[in-house]
Amino acid sequence: MKEIKHIISIHDLEVDQINYILDVAKDIEDNPEKYKDILKGKVIASLFFEPSTRTKMSFETAVKKLGGNTIGFEDVQNTSAKKGETFSDAIKVIAGYSDLVVMRTKIEGASRLSSEIANKPIVNGGDGTNQHPTQTLLDLYTIKKEKGKLEGLTIGFFGDPKYGRTVHSLVEAITLYKPKKIKFIAAPQFQIGKEYLEMLDSKGIKYEILEDAKGNLKDLDILYVTRTQLERIVEPIDMEPLKKKYTITKALLDGENNPGLLVMHPLPRVYEITTDVDNTPHNIYFKQADNGVPVREAIISILLKVIK
């Protein structure tokens, strides 16, 4: 296996590297005592130039659970960026203070550039609409943990396959594990882009393009739900029928009679899964959010070479 030096884009990772990250995450989750001090004396810079709640908190929780410390800022207005310092200069300086840098930026490609100019490992916590690789890794971890495997699954992407960044990355990553079939269930204006269908065709992976969830969830192992980004629609349309049609309810899931179907969502949820699904065995979206911690613990530990 090639050494993992940074986590910038899911495209950079090979299947054995992804499997290694998932295996380490599982071991950390199962044996927290074994890992509780492995980051002792290490300083992780947590640079969130863009607002984030879950990603920032789960990274900082991951560092604390492994005995490390974090530095960072709460508000980008209090940084030297306000004085006109270039991003490149700021990263070089902060990388010098720390052992590893986690960052979220509005500007796309900022973490790639950082990995080339800073002499410390960089973790991309999301760069604009481009990449959010740790989300994809925690999605894969969740699927593997709940289904016992990643290979040969039937996965549905529901809601907004067109604009959902998490969908794009997970579709690409799951193809490494030869899925049985992928179903894209969405209104035509939110359907998956043709470049992804061409990619699936080139890999010989079966897929279906569907408009209705009803009747199409019976053979799914996983249903990955994302919020329909209605704000992307320029022309005025009546949003309410779309919202209603693209909402997963307990009644819908009951009607599909698929007890093994697991529902995921990168969160935050707005309307697209009704709260009556929360108390069914289909719900794994809160467990999915929890899994962000062991996966990020694994990523940081691997990059800092503290795993024995």
Place this chain on the structure above:
Amino acid sequence: MSERKVGTISNGVVIDHIVSGKANEIAKILNLNQLGELVVIANNLESKKTGKKDLIKIENKELSQEELNKIALISKDSTINIIRNSSVFKKYPVVVPDVVENILVCNNPNCISNHEKISSKFYCLDKSKITLKCHYCEKKQNEIKIK
């Protein structure tokens, strides 16, 4: 008009089989108006292959690899004729590079390469359509913008 009717050069380079309408763009990116040498730009010449083509003849000029890459990105099927003593000394096609560094501007205004003083870098995914992927923001693009 045929190619023979366009002025001849004794030493230099002829950029042939340029896509019709693209010669002026190539002349601009090569800064030919500041060269101080004989430059002949011909538009819409007859072409057996494509019906019409453009052509540029430049006296006392050698093209650098960066210039050849720029020509390939604008007109991928162009050919280069090196002229010595009024004869064709060498003839070869331009080649679209696999990696394009510090030549193009990323079309994504939110890309870091448009915010910091760094070299742009693109990977050519499809040479027949000139589909490029930005090294930084990973956006695919078909419309090229030369720096």
